[in-house]
Amino acid sequence: MRDDAATLTPAPGHDLVLTADAIVAGVHYFPEDPPASIARKALGVNLSDIAAKGAVPRGFLLTLALPEDWTEAWLAGFAEGLGAASASFGCPLLGGDTVRAAGPALIGVTAIGEVPTGGIVRRRTARIGDRICVSGTIGDAALGLQLRLSPEAGWARGLDPESEAHLLDRYLHPQPRLRLAPALRRFATAAMDVSDGLAGDLARMLAGEGRSAVVDAARVPLSPAAARALEREPALLDTALTGGDDYEILCTVPEADLDAFRREAATAGVPVAAIGTVVAGGEPPAFETERGRRVFAAGAFSHF
Amino acid sequence: MRDDAATLTPAPGHDLVLTADAIVAGVHYFPEDPPASIARKALGVNLSDIAAKGAVPRGFLLTLALPEDWTEAWLAGFAEGLGAASASFGCPLLGGDTVRAAGPALIGVTAIGEVPTGGIVRRRTARIGDRICVSGTIGDAALGLQLRLSPEAGWARGLDPESEAHLLDRYLHPQPRLRLAPALRRFATAAMDVSDGLAGDLARMLAGEGRSAVVDAARVPLSPAAARALEREPALLDTALTGGDDYEILCTVPEADLDAFRREAATAGVPVAAIGTVVAGGEPPAFETERGRRVFAAGAFSHF
Known part of the structure; x- marks a missing residue:
């Protein structure tokens, strides 16, 4: 991290779309899953929301809560998987925070996408007959x-x-x-x-x-x-x-x-x-x- | 929440500034602290970053991981404190996620601010003699x-x-x-x-x-x-x-x-x-x- 915060500006004529979802060990994934897969899932489930809104990914912020028994190997695998997923989804890491917590691992992502102004696809706007x-x-x-x-x-x-x-x-x-x-x-x-x-x-x-x-x-x-x-x-x-x-x-x-x-x-x-x-x-x-x-x-x- | 994602657009001629910080019970605050104070702290520490970058708050997303022993009373106090802090800081809640985790409570915030284009104040740019x-x-x-x-x-x-x-x-x-x-x-x-x-x-x-x-x-x-x-x-x-x-x-x-x-x-x-x-x-x-x-x-x- 080169700074404490990142800047982001939508392309002219575009809105940003923001969503936040967290996954927790033992709830949303198995603790023994490969760390690269866990990282990919944490980003993927957020980008699924971005896609559903008709948006293109622009970046994400990560909150990583590590359990007390975290290992260097786990974290290296997680970072590698996150980097690969970020590249394959075209969605760069903009910032984040890592904390240690006496509980299960939690990976929180805030994902940011972009749509043409007013172009977000809403959830509750279905019409009868559709x-x-x-x-x-x-x-x-x-x-x-x-x-x-x-x-x-x-x-x-x-x-x-x-x-x-x-x-x-x-x-x-x-x-x-x-x-x-x-x-x-x-x-x-x-x-x-x-x-x-x-x-x-x-x-x-x-x-x-x-x-x-x-x-x-x-x-x-x-x-x-x-x-x-x-x-x-x-x-x-x-x-x-x-x-x-x-x-x-x-x-x-x-x-x-x-x-x-x-x-x-x-x-x-x-x-x-x-x-x-x-x-x-x-x-x-x-x-x-x-x-x-x-x-x-x-x-x-x-x-x- | 009316939808799965929020939209946000900076005012013309402005950049958005993004930061994410989480606080964890037993690490960043005492579990017995009043829930309204915990909520205010979670938002406040993020807006402190926004202020340091020269930015004005525009909104935030919340990731709330609740421990297994959470109570309605705690959550009501937390929500009330969060609403009051959001109002006093001029920073609306844009979205978020609540999960249950078999560990300490964790409150993750992604805060978004706004600066005139190129106006972000950086961390590593001090000059000799300043x-x-x-x-x-x-x-x-x-x-x-x-x-x-x-x-x-x-x-x-x-x-x-x-x-x-x-x-x-x-x-x-x-x-x-x-x-x-x-x-x-x-x-x-x-x-x-x-x-x-x-x-x-x-x-x-x-x-x-x-x-x-x-x-x-x-x-x-x-x-x-x-x-x-x-x-x-x-x-x-x-x-x-x-x-x-x-x-x-x-x-x-x-x-x-x-x-x-x-x-x-x-x-x-x-x-x-x-x-x-x-x-x-x-x-x-x-x-x-x-x-x-x-x-x-x-x-x-x-x-x-």
Whole structure:
């Protein structure tokens, strides 16, 4: 650090977008995870918020609380992973603070992005009739977490190694959907990232605005690995729909713009799927499944 | 929170200034301190950095890690104190994150200020021959901390109640010197806040730049309370010069501007004292005292 503070100025005609999220050992990651992965996750989950707002990363500040048993090797791995993630996301470290605390490690990040003036994509501005879209695939990280927590579960034992590796990796290495930001700014009426589970985050997107949603659960995109897990244990559908740590983008797009949005997203290398529709109403979103309509209680998900 | 991220745009012709500092229970404050005081301190220590850079506060983001034994009453007191501090400092809460952690409470703040473009006052830019100035009084907070840690020490027993209250308050309630920012921008060649002790912070200001300092210890401004404590125990001079948590401003000013700087500071209601001079050299700053020249080892101070 060359100084006690950094300066930052948005490009002319741009606003800065700010967000802060912390991850804690034993809550948001396993203490034994590789420190480079932990660093990447801490930055990635914040840049997922930046992407969902239609913004481009400009930089971040770090608050690192180290437990009493920290080691030089851990810190070196963390710093190396943070540097690599910072470079790959195009998001430089602007400042921060390191403290020692007699508790679990905590990594707090404040991320700063940039959007054209007034261009931020809001969370609560979905309109009735809009189509609900998600990027990528849903549920992988939650299934990866279940593999970590319950490796002896029936569905987990004997899952093919490739699927297992995919699910574990999605939990460990969230990929912020930075390349989707321009298409969100152009087409989305509302957006947020899926960090606390699709069902709960969709409910938060619509709550208090007189809006609800009908989702066709069969259209929720699953990876081949998640599909294989659900073949072995159909009850895992709930885990996929309510589990956290996807870090995909949830957004609403007017019906008339849906094809254009999907084309622009595909050009950016991000698959998006339309999974439902915004409807009038105050109740939580309804998920239509083969076995009937499911409504998930809000706030059911916590990280461990 | 109405959304997952906030937007912020500097006024035309201005840069944003960003800084992040965290305080931890049992390290930077006593867990039993009033929660409103803890909240005020978390914001105040960050705004002290903002002021030292010549900036005006624009907003802050909060990362709050709550211990497992948190209570509604504590959190309500914290929120009330944070709201009052935010209002009194003119610095709105822009966003943040609350997590639970199986350890001590941690309050991380990222503060954002604003300066005219290119106007940030840097830390490492002091020039040989500049006068070294500090705002307010030095050492009160460190003596207040000693009163908390060693109330049975000889000097502490029988200290008059008014002095005791002053020293304890300076530890608990740092006052960021926001009103000094315009004078710093106009006159200071370098500035930082005194958070880790005058001797250590002055060393950090000059280290690696081929500059050192000669300080007249008798000119380091002491409050009446600190002076009374030092009368009772002269060895506390070291505590005053090396102890942390002053949150005063340390800056360098060209000799020719010293009177104008002091006048503008006084007009802003902030007393400043010239305590020494920047000289060429690579050694740590020297403090001339009645008992000879003292040089303090860098990095001697830690908060508890």
